[in-house]
Amino acid sequence: MGSRWIFLAQALIVLFAGVQALPAPLLEARQSTSTLSTAQVAAFKPFTFYASTAACNPSTTLTWTCGANCNANPTFQPVASGGDGDRTQFWFVGYDPTLKTVIVSHQGTDTSKIMPILTDVNIIQNPLNATLFPGISSSVEVHSGFAGTQSRSAPDVLAAVQTALSRHSANHVTLTGHSLGAAIALLDAVFLPLHLPSTVTFKSVTYGMPRVGNQAFADYVDAHVTLSHVNNKKDPVPILPGRFLGFHHPSGEVHITDANGWVACAGGSPAFSVPEAELRKPVRSR
Secondary structure, three states, rough: HHHHHHHHHHHHHHHHOOOOOOOOOOOOOOOOOEEHHHHHHHHHHHHHHHHHHHHHHHHHHHHOOOHHHHOOOOEEEEEEEEEOOOOOOOOOEEEEEEOEEEEEEEOOOOOOOHHHHHHHHOEEEEEEOOOOOOOOOOOOOEEEEHHHHHEEEHHHHHHHHHHHHHHOOOOOOEEEEEEEHHHHHHHHHHHHHEEEEEEEEEEEEOOOOOOOOOOOOOOHHHHHOOOOEEEEOOHHHHHHHOHOOOOEEOOOOOOOOOOOOOEOOOOOOOOOOOOOHHHOOOOOOO
């Protein structure tokens, strides 16, 4: 069985069967970790809600009337929203005057729809689009499914960010998202600085982020992107696609432990992993 179809089978299990066929993730040894303070953990809270809010229909994020998720960031001022939740994930852009940053958030995988699932499992690596990512080396390769969906929203997201920066005299942008939305947000974090003034600063706060590209991509992110990617306990998504397929995480992991502690982890591997040999095994029916 080819590696692409092995991953497809494993990914569908993750989505639909609670990873029953995968062995339990194993904790890996770390060169160094540091425990986050209560204040540091609390600083993630607004972005957690912004990432969750991206699952709401654009008609409600544009009016900021999506209920509890919107109410958690009551001062937010929306600028634009879009996507159809299928071929193009929902997204929204606006300004948070409390945090003094433009917010860009992307929807994660909606398992009730087929296109986001097919996006997740379209794992061939390709160089970044030269029009969207001018000047990036062709050695930098990314998951073609993630890149495809990011490219469909990229022009509108860029226009919305430009509007938000101008309207609010802002100079900082924060990108967020969960799962597939985290992957799109990371690609936006590479894309947007290439098209905006150098005076604008960026950071990315993502949740349950899969591996997005090869080692050259991870190295580029480490050199150019301020990133925190939060992994919750034994969530399997951050260990997909497998490293044996050539995918690697950038640095910046924050891991929530089984005891609900938050630790910042060194290096680009997740705090737990399924052994790569196990991922290669054919999936047995249960």
